[in-house]
């Protein structure tokens with residue numbers, strides 16, 4: 474298939490693009506390099522430096538490249554920034570997604586896969602019937618920042634494009650994804666931030682008491698979920714996490730051991746709005762997509778550290 478990967482110069486998008494190329498698909502990347510990096514673009518992909526909100530440019534690319542499916546990974550994805558810049562977040566995450574949906578409809582695409590989020594959609598996740606962790610796709614959405622509703626709205630749009638225009642879609646709700654090529658300079662991506670600091674012998678900082686719980690999932694597992702979602706005839710929303718809760722302290726301990734780091738972390742106040750605990754039940758993806766996470770946290774951390782070392 475001719476697959477458009479938006480955000481393919483970014484962390485997750487570049488792994489998805491690579492997985493698609495390895496599976497024999499033709500890959501066209503659209504990325505405006507806002508947080509992406511040319512060096513991430515896999516050999517064999519066709520690259521356009523373009524903004525997904527630019528409808529005319531995207532229409533040209535669609536026609537020229539005979540796009541048949543979309544893997545939509547591009548987004549502004551900094552939770553804190555979404556609170557200070559809600560309009561730009563809506564512009565890229567909502568309008569940009571609608572540009573793609575309209576083109577998908579006009580070109581009768583075979584599939585659109587969307588990078589959604591578990592963490593920001595479920596938030597702290599108290600549901601009316603009190604079910605709590607791990608979150609399932611039926612858990613009550615409780616976004617705590619402007620980025621969460623952006624993603625949630627796109628899921629609703631996908632569903633109505635499916636019902637009205639028969640456009641097949643899968644929205645994958647990602648957990649905390651980590652691995653090679655993750656930006657260590659961002660506000661999120663604690664594993665990349667710790668790894669880079671530890672390898673440089675710099676101090677590390679943990680917010681709160683470090684007992685916050687996350688579902689850390691290795692990026693190769695997420696890329697494989699994207700490939701399965703794109704090629705299966707399933708439609709709908711799927712959690713894709715390990716289902717294994719790990720604390721920030723645990724991650725810090727593992728990384729300390731792997732990198733032979735010899736400093737203690739500094740504990741700083743927890744930012745307002747930070748979710749205390751989130752992890753995902755992905756039994757629906759297991760049942761319908763045949764997907765489970767395969768890479769353990771220790772193994773994924775080892776591979777991540779190895780990659781960061783190779784970049785030094």
Ligand SMILES: NC(=O)c1ccc[n+]([C@@H]2O[C@H](COP(=O)([O-])OP(=O)(O)OC[C@H]3O[C@@H](n4cnc5c(N)ncnc54)[C@H](O)[C@@H]3O)[C@@H](O)[C@H]2O)c1
Nearest residue numbers: 480482483484485504505507508509524525547548550650
């Ligand atoms: N990393 C995670 O743990 C995580 C968790 C949940 C969801 N997600 C979602 O996964 C996707 C990929 O995230 P990531 O962690 O790889 O982040 P990233 O910042 O590395 O990738 C996003 C890419 O989108 C590009 N982009 C941004 N605005 C654009 C625009 N207007 N036009 C074209 N390209 C644009 C950026 O340049 C970048 O390459 C995002 O949709 C994000 O919301 C990520």
